[in-house]
Amino acid sequence: MxxxxxxxxxxxxxxxxxxxxxxxxxxxxxxxxxxxxxxxxxxxxxxxxxxxxxxxxxxxxxxxxxxxxxxxxxxxxxxxxxxxxxxxxxxxxxxxxxxxxxxxxxxxxxxxxxxxxxxxxxxxxxxxxxxxxxxxxxxxxxxxxxxxxxxxxxxxxxxxxxxxxxxxxxxxxxxxxxxxxxxxTYTLPAYQTACGATDILAHMMERYFTPEKHVDLTDRLLEAGMQTLIKNAPIALAHPEDYGSRAEIMWVSSLAHNDMLSCGRVSDFSSHQIEHELSARYDVAHGAGLAVIFPAWMKYVYKKDVMRFAQFAVRVWGCSMDFENPEFTALEGIGRMEKFFQSIGMPIRLPELGIDDKYLREMADKCKKSNGDGTQGKFTALNSDDIYEIYKLAL
Incomplete structure (x- = not known):
């Protein structure tokens, strides 16, 4: 920590x-x-x-x-x-x-x-x-x-x-x-509710995927927050005036990004920076962009720490742990996350947002590089070529 x-x-x-x-x-x-x-x-x-x-x-x-x-x-x-x-x-x-x-x-x-x-x-x-x-x-x-x-x-x-x-x-x-x-929030359109839920989930995942060890308490807090969001977003979409689910979503939204869940951790906001280029270039809804970019980022970086991704799959998405092949469990968790995004009406590929490969290289080069060596990210450092490959995975 x-x-x-x-x-x-x-x-x-x-x-x-x-x-x-x-x-x-x-x-x-x-x-x-x-x-x-x-x-x-x-x-x-x-x-x-x-x-x-x-x-x-x-x-x-x-x-x-x-x-x-x-x-x-x-x-x-x-x-x-x-x-x-x-x-x-x-x-x-x-x-x-x-x-x-x-x-x-x-x-x-x-x-x-x-x-x-x-x-x-x-x-x-x-x-x-x-x-x-x-x-x-x-x-x-x-x-x-x-x-x-x-x-x-x-x-x-x-x-x-x-x-x-x-x-x-x-x-x-x-x-x-x-x-x-x-x-x-009762009158929010369903799409806006879903975009918001995706952004909230992303804020917690960006803290969850950390290179830091011995962060058990905040791991558990983040897992609880993610499970709360995953449970209540579909309820709010099906029953827009359900006060309980709306209240849970509103409060977890604040806790997800007020930094309490960052304490002792090194967070990675690469996905947010990569998505910022999408919403700047195409003016897409930020949450919708994250639903596309986050799974692509995961698929590109999960081998950096397969066991953390497997833990995410088991604790957050209820996957069974395959101890002989933890990579299978890690990928199953990513797949379940994509299915969740689809179930709440979110896109998971760039063409669903009307985006092709025309500006992928330009966006990768423009993407903010916050590390001193010209790379982006703390879980694993990404250069422009890495970001370009993530965009391609999102097609």
Whole structure:
């Protein structure tokens, strides 16, 4: 187990009707709020009106900015920063899912930064990025459990200039509070629910496949989280207003990415980086892209530690352990995972997303290489040729 420094300061307010508390909670941080949101769903549901009414009742003046898209855009972030500075906004409130929260994070950081907010994502020519040392207070009303951004230290933004999708990480990105009412997820389309479930599962698998030994406790916690998601996602899809399953999914989404399950481990986020190139180039749903990329990554790297993949197959997917041929067990687990993705309506091959081999090499070369030697990944280091082969396995 490696040394770790765990800090998750977000105040979570979870349960039915908790959005009614948003005004009271926001007022603790400022008297003028930017309410940031995406498209029409928060308007059609009446949630946006309820949030604004709660803020106003608490004496918080409201400035609004909508228009967040999946794979949130840098241009809207810059617009939000300018708006906050012009209006004297004191606190940012995200009403939505991961894209809205990430856009809000970047706005909150950018208002307090003298340079260009993209510095935190793109870095300099050597990949060096500034650390978030100051930002506006930030709150969340969560409507889509998926990215875990409501408690995470990460923020991912897409720069339209080159369609670069890049992340920023650090405790300064963690929201001050998150209001989480599972009832708000009842109206999510099935595809969006499934994409969210896939993203949640990916966050746990990226922590599970570690080169670090002696991580038994977090292994078991991750296995429990994955089994919880696997059990409850089909229930939520079949019965959208089943509060129990929606609540389980919402809470495991937060725990999957608030870093508690990373403690003592070395995580590998190669699959996320490889998928980022897909969603940047083709604007596909992030979860759908992960359903395609993760199995391909597994098939490419499993021989690095066959027994860990066999353990995953047995403990998470209920496979029988073949002690004479653990590779068979490992591959069976990958196969069961693919069948799960298919059962919830996710693609498992690139052509299902309308993607052919045209840009595979370009995406492999562009994929972020976070290791100092120009490779990506901690479970096993991947260069551009490796990433290209993973893309090909996904065809």
């Amino acid at each position: 490696v040394n770790f420094d765990f800090h998750a300061p977000t105040h979570v307010i979870f349960g039915k009707d908790t959005e009614k508390l948003v005004g009271k909670e926001t007022a603790k941080y400022g008297k003028k709020a930017l309410v940031h949101f995406g498209g029409g769903s928060v308007k059609r549901s009446g949630l946006l009106d309820r949030v604004i009414a709660s803020l106003q009742e608490a004496g918080v003046e409201v400035v609004t900015l909508g228009g967040v898209q999946p794979n949130p855009r840098l241009s809207l972030v810059r617009e939000g920063i300018a708006l906050c500075k012009k209006e004297g906004v004191e606190v940012v409130l995200a009403v939505g899912g991961g894209s809205t929260i990430d856009s809000s994070k970047a706005i909150a950081v950018g208002v307090k930064y003298d340079g260009d907010v993209w510095d935190f994502h793109g870095g300099d020519k050597n990949g060096n990025k500034p650390t978030v040392t100051d930002r506006l207070p930030l709150g969340v009303v969560l409507t889509i459990p998926a990215a875990g951004s409501e408690m995470s230290n990460s923020c991912v933004i897409t720069n339209e200039d080159g369609m670069l999708k890049r992340g920023s990480s650090g405790n300064g990105n963690r929201p001050d509070f998150a209001i989480m009412n599972p009832v708000l």
